[in-house]
Structures are given as C-alpha cells and as structure tokens.
Amino acid sequence: MRADMRITMSDSGKEMLQHSKLPDLVLDKLMEWIMEGKLLMGDKLNTEELASQLGVSRMPIREALSNLEKKGLAESVPYAGTRLVILTRDDVRQIYIARKALEPEAARYACEKITDEEIKELEKIHEDYQYIVRKDELDAVEVYQQNRLYHFSIYKVSGLNRICSMIESLWDNLSFFKLIYGQKLLNTRESRERLIAEHQSYLNALRSHDSELLAKLVAENLQKRIDDIPYDIEEYFHE
Structure with a gap:
C-alpha cells in the first residue's frame, strides 16, 4: 500500500478477525x-x-x-x-461482453424452474431495492449489494452452478468500477426509476415464466452497459 494511502481504523473499530476461516x-x-x-x-x-x-x-x-x-x-x-489490477475501458467492455454471454442463459434456465415461493422472495428483495434506490442520500455500496442480491437470487435458481460462479467472478472483477459507475447510473430520479423498472420487467417475465423474454431483457440491458460505459480512469486512483 502506498505511503500516502493508508487505511486507518480507530482502536474501537479495529477488527480482530479470529476464526477458523x-x-x-x-x-x-x-x-x-x-x-x-x-x-x-x-x-x-x-x-x-x-x-x-x-x-x-x-x-x-x-x-x-x-x-x-x-x-x-x-x-x-x-x-x-x-x-x-488496473482495468482499462476495454477491460470493462470485455467483462460486460462475457456477462452478456452468460447471464441471459442463467436467467432463461431460472425462469423455467422458479417457484412461486422463490418469486415472493424476489419480490421482497425488489421492494428493499426500491427503498434503497429512492433514498435522498444514496449509499453506493448498499445499492450495489442489493442489486447483486437481486440478480443472483434469480441466477442461482437456474441450478447452473459453474456458470453462476463464473458470473460472480465477473461481477467481482468490476467491483472497483461499479462503485462509481453505479453512482452515475443513479444520479437522477429518472435514472433511478429506470433501473427499478428494469428489475420489475424481470419480475414480470418470471411470473409468466416467459424465459425467452427474460433472456432478451437481460441481454438488452447488458448491451446498454456495453454501449455506454461512463469510464474516467482517473476516478479509480487515489490522488
């Protein structure tokens, strides 16, 4: 860690991690x-x-x-x-291309298998997401985590465990980027409502078990991310 960028924790907040793992x-x-x-x-x-x-x-x-x-x-x-690592704009683009290849398929399989109980659980996650996104002051980490929970609550229903692991790895690769990217996606009320509507459209497709529609929606939304990456590399480095 560079001398000018040290993480400090107060004595009361210093975490002593004692665990077998x-x-x-x-x-x-x-x-x-x-x-x-x-x-x-x-x-x-x-x-x-x-x-x-x-x-x-x-x-x-x-x-x-x-x-x-x-x-x-x-x-x-x-x-x-x-x-x-240092991610270039093209690195980010390639990660999204890989996600576009995998996530629509995981969504398609999930849509065919999802139960009413699992849909109810997803509805609750979506309700919590709406509450978080509509706050006056956004917490980028909280938004990211809830969004991730929503997506993987769908994908894991697919039973495609290896593919889900690959998708998780791709999401991890974007962790630096998503913190700032997520904030830019949510910088207006209109953009927040647009993302809520995306999640709602997935729910509607799941309720009707329309796997082709869901796969199409996921692919289209990922393509939008590919087409418009708000990337400024300077924002990802400490001054």
Missing part, C-alpha cells in the same frame, strides 16, 4: 474496502501492514491475496509484491 474473512474485508473506495486500482497490498491492521498473522493475508488474484482483482508484480 481467516483467509475468507480477510478476503471479505478486502472486498469491502474495494467497494467502499478505500482501496483503488493499482494500490499495493502490503502483507505485513494488512496483518497489523486486521490483527492476524501473515499466513491468512497471503492466502486471501492469492484468492484475490484468482478473482482477477490483484496481480503479483516481480520485485514489487501484490497490487490491485
């Missing part, structure tokens, strides 16, 4: 920092500093960093250690 907890914390914008593209991840901040040994930190690399979020640089 410490690497997973460390990874969760790193993902949280990425989503909160405390870690940005290109930031160096120092094993000893992270171990001190989280109150754990270096071993779970190393394992967590290895898992972060597997997710495509970090990379090992010779003689420099581990750092978070």
Whole structure:
C-alpha cells in the first residue's frame, strides 16, 4: 500500500478477525474496502501492514491475496509484491461482453424452474431495492449489494452452478468500477426509476415464466452497459 494511502481504523473499530476461516474473512474485508473506495486500482497490498491492521498473522493475508488474484482483482508484480489490477475501458467492455454471454442463459434456465415461493422472495428483495434506490442520500455500496442480491437470487435458481460462479467472478472483477459507475447510473430520479423498472420487467417475465423474454431483457440491458460505459480512469486512483 502506498505511503500516502493508508487505511486507518480507530482502536474501537479495529477488527480482530479470529476464526477458523481467516483467509475468507480477510478476503471479505478486502472486498469491502474495494467497494467502499478505500482501496483503488493499482494500490499495493502490503502483507505485513494488512496483518497489523486486521490483527492476524501473515499466513491468512497471503492466502486471501492469492484468492484475490484468482478473482482477477490483484496481480503479483516481480520485485514489487501484490497490487490491485488496473482495468482499462476495454477491460470493462470485455467483462460486460462475457456477462452478456452468460447471464441471459442463467436467467432463461431460472425462469423455467422458479417457484412461486422463490418469486415472493424476489419480490421482497425488489421492494428493499426500491427503498434503497429512492433514498435522498444514496449509499453506493448498499445499492450495489442489493442489486447483486437481486440478480443472483434469480441466477442461482437456474441450478447452473459453474456458470453462476463464473458470473460472480465477473461481477467481482468490476467491483472497483461499479462503485462509481453505479453512482452515475443513479444520479437522477429518472435514472433511478429506470433501473427499478428494469428489475420489475424481470419480475414480470418470471411470473409468466416467459424465459425467452427474460433472456432478451437481460441481454438488452447488458448491451446498454456495453454501449455506454461512463469510464474516467482517473476516478479509480487515489490522488
């Protein structure tokens, strides 16, 4: 981590992660920092500093960093250690193209299998999403997490576990980007209502078990993201 960009935690807030699955907890914390914008593209991840901040040994930190690399979020640089990757606009575009290839199919299979009870659960998630998105002051992380919950509550019904894992990895790859991108998508009341309407259209297709319509809607909405990526690389780095 660069000397001018250190994550500090108060004594009361310092989290001592003591658990049999410490690497997973460390990874969760790193993902949280990425989503909160405390870690940005290109930031160096120092094993000893992270171990001190989280109150754990270096071993779970190393394992967590290895898992972060597997997710495509970090990379090992010779003689420099581990750092978070730098996504170009074309990288973001390619990730969305991959999502467009996978997500409509997961949605199609889910639509054919979804039960009334699962639709009711999805309706509740959608209600919570509407509440979050319509707040006067948006929390970008909260919006992202609820949106993710909504989408994966659909995809996991498909039973296509390997494909869902690939989709999750692609979403993880976009974690830096989504924090700011999500804010830009929600910068007006009209844009917020448009995203709510997207979710509602998925629900309508699921209720009628119209798998072709749902796949078409998901593909069209992802194509919109591909066509209009509000990308300014400077926003993803610490000054």
